[in-house]
Amino acid sequence: MKDGYIRVASASIDTLIGNVKHNANEIKKVLKETREKKAQVVVFPELVLSGYTLEDLFLQNRLLNECLVQLEEIMKDTKGHQQIVVIGLPFHYQNNLYNVSAVLYDGSILGIVPKYHIPNYNEYYEGRRFTPCFEDNIEIELFGQIVLFGRKVVFACQNLPSFTLGVEICEDLWLPNAPSNELALNGATVICNTSASNELTAKKDYRRNLVSMQSAKLVSGYVYSNAGSGESTTDVVFSGHHLICENGTIVSESTGFDAEVIYGDLDVEKLVSERRKMTTYQSHHDYDYVYFDMDLIDIETNHYYDPHPFVPSNPKLRELRCKEVFEIQTRGLMQRLKATHIDKVVIGISGGLDSTLALLVCVMAFDKLGYDKKNIYAITMPCFGTTSRTKNNALGLMEELGVTSQTVNIADVVRMQFKNIDQDENVHDVTYENVQARERTEILMNKANQIGGLVIGTGDLSEVALGWSTYNGDHMSMYAVNVSVPKTLVRYLVDYVSSLYQGQVLETILQDVLDTPVSPELLPQEDDKIVQKTEDIVGPYELHDFFIYHMVRFGDEPCKLYKKTKLAFKDKYDKETIKKWLRLFYWRFFSQQFKRSCIPDGPKVGSVALSPRGDWRMPSDANVQIWLDEVEKI
Structure with a gap:
């Protein structure tokens, strides 16, 4: 994090759909590996804790209760570690079920972000079970903590002001009014996306272009984690296609289909500098900020810099x-x-x-x-x-x-x-x-x-x-x-x-x-x-x-x-x-x-x-x- 660099990771596991305890243990194994490699942000796929392809099992109390139990276990596992962890899970609140991403840090939950766009077409049938995110943030109590619940939230590092993070979920990215648009205008320099995007012919190319273009349009880092190994193949296949992009450049990309962790170093100070020069990049100030402290460690960055930036090497x-x-x-x-x-x-x-x-x-x-x-x-x-x-x-x-x-x-x-x-x-x-x-x-x-x-x-x-x-x-x-x-x-x-x-x-x-x-x-x-x-x-x-x-x-x-x-x-x-x-x-x-x-x-x-x-x-x-x-x- 010195000199404005942060190391991020996009990860997937060998999912057992419905076996929440197994999935939580696999997540903790991955987190141990990412800590050894000094990753300061780790993003897992959409609904990774339960599995994405559970259909009507999402409505079972046993599953939802176990997700909360294991989320708390993972939260405890983060204690003493200055690492942002973003995990997808089903989350019941009052009368509705939400597809959410939990943002964990050092033994606490910084926030719960619900999915905004719920697909209900072609092979997607989320509208049968999940409710779209409500408009304004609320506060809820979870594991004895007061937690911000909503999509209008930016997570900000007090030690490195240029490191600010926003979360959107899968389909949110694919729509004209992607939440990441407003997240960036409210200061988020890194967008995390927990996703479950199935694989079709040529879809990988489209997804790659979509993620890289969104990072370019937003002048942001973008960490995209996609469901893969272990999800049901009843009708579709998930490839675990992960991407890490920075302002239109692909920093890292997974090979796909097997459980995999990819890493990338993002230069968030550079992103802020680019935005600052663009007087048309207007700031909005209507989102809530959740702050955290993170020590400025010196990482041996693998960030590539072309020695001849004015001259293409190809x-x-x-x-x-x-x-x-x-x-x-x-x-x-x-x-x-x-x-x-x-x-x-x-x-x-x-x-x-x-x-x-x-x-x-x-x-x-x-x-x-x-x-x-x-x-x-x-x-x-x-x-x-x-x-x-x-x-x-x-x-x-x-x-x-x-x-x-x-x-x-x-x-x-x-x-x-x-x-x-x-x-x-x-x-x-x-x-x-x-x-x-x-x-x-x-x-x-x-x-x-x-x-x-x-x-x-x-x-x-x-x-x-x-x-x-x-x-x-x-x-x-x-x-x-x-x-x-x-x-x-x-x-x-x-x-x-x-x-x-x-x-x-x-x-x-x-x-x-x-x-x-x-x-x-x-x-x-x-x-x-x-x-x-x-x-x-x-x-x-x-x-x-x-x-x-x-x-x-x-x-x-x-x-x-x-x-x-x-x-x-x-x-x-x-x-x-x-x-x-x-x-x-x-x-x-x-x-x-x-x-x-x-x-x-x-x-x-x-x-x-x-x-x-x-x-x-x-x-x-x-x-x-x-x-x-x-x-x-x-």
Whole structure:
């Protein structure tokens, strides 16, 4: 539960229908196993204590009384254990019989939740025996305790406010007005479903989609436990198909048919963060809250985090993502050109990944608009750090793509600038680098004025986040097509476009661009080799892209972000390396906001973007100290 993680379990037993004592003993065996594995929530199937397929035996006093006896025994078994246990059973109150889930915790009953939708069609005949849940909660006495009885209840952990739990039962999920909808709006981050859903051809697929979609719609965790082994097969078969989902993602799923326990770790803090950003996710305040205390234990979570959250690992999905992103970039530029009635662009080409991608976007936009590609003015501006490899790749790209190519050596004018400000050319400091970057931008802007065109920016999302650009240099343009594309995705986008030119000279050039180290080439080259490698200075871009995704999207604290990074890169980076670059990330992210506050327009392509006009607004003088302090505690 530290860092907002909870471990949940969905379990079934080898049911003996009608043998309540046997079923209770099997439940207690499962609970012992789940405690050893540190599960903090365990959900059993609908009517698990009695069996679901008892038909009119549900009306027998002997059965109902024994269910109460065994429920009390299980409740006593939970004493001393900080574990939420959700169990289905038939429950008689006053004049009616209810299909309920009992929520147990540490030797007590937190609440009794009745089923809301009672199916009475096809193979289901529950309406013959069970009564639907009443509207408002009531209090009843059970085992010497005052217990809340009703469906309008959320169970809340006082130690971890983001861990709140709601319960619905089987059919409740399948209807438009599912109780979980209101439970989530009243704060429940985890929904438990005790279910008895029989198996039919293709029903498993439908059920899987239903549960995962409900968890996505509610931005919640969803623990679904289904009846299985031992239920009557007179007319139907139950498979014990369990599911654990988190915000649309299947965390764990049972194989089915045999009694089984599945586990999953849910990140409830992430769920709360997602909801908090959605101003359309309105809170309701008309349900009762039942509170419990649970120690914040540290679990070795099995939660999977993709080390490259912006890049799908599946090759087919990755290709589709690249195609979609490239199309968004292209359409964004096309609209800007049409809206401004401009058919000329200017772009600086270095022979690196970012400028290559931006040039490819320009070419595609011009092709789709039917504009003359000679109106794409691609300018390479070699200086002290330019190598023949990058220069030749830049020239080759321009030639193969059929754009207007121009080479402007900026060395002499840069030296003039050095002279004007008394800068020693042998001192390779930030001024030495930035004079070159600003001179290049000045040439691009002046050329755009000359021809009546737009300067197309090439910087990517990772550079925007880290401020890895020269203010009023490459930081500035008239439309920035890469501005929300992370560095880890840029590489795959160039590779995707390369595949469109299979067998052509252009493919060879693009592949060599992909193999070239990332560098601004602002320091003098040695023996025609790149000496300035960006990742040696700011750290691996794959780490920074991971930081960007989880910090911006979920608002993770440094300790949690560190823990996620360790899980994602456990076989690649040691703890000190992660901590080193995490510290630098926070420092650069805060100190470089002034650049983000005035970045040019550009298309948003994914769920994380840093435009000051839409996705990210923060003061340029915000203080980073409390974030750095927490990094130091790691």
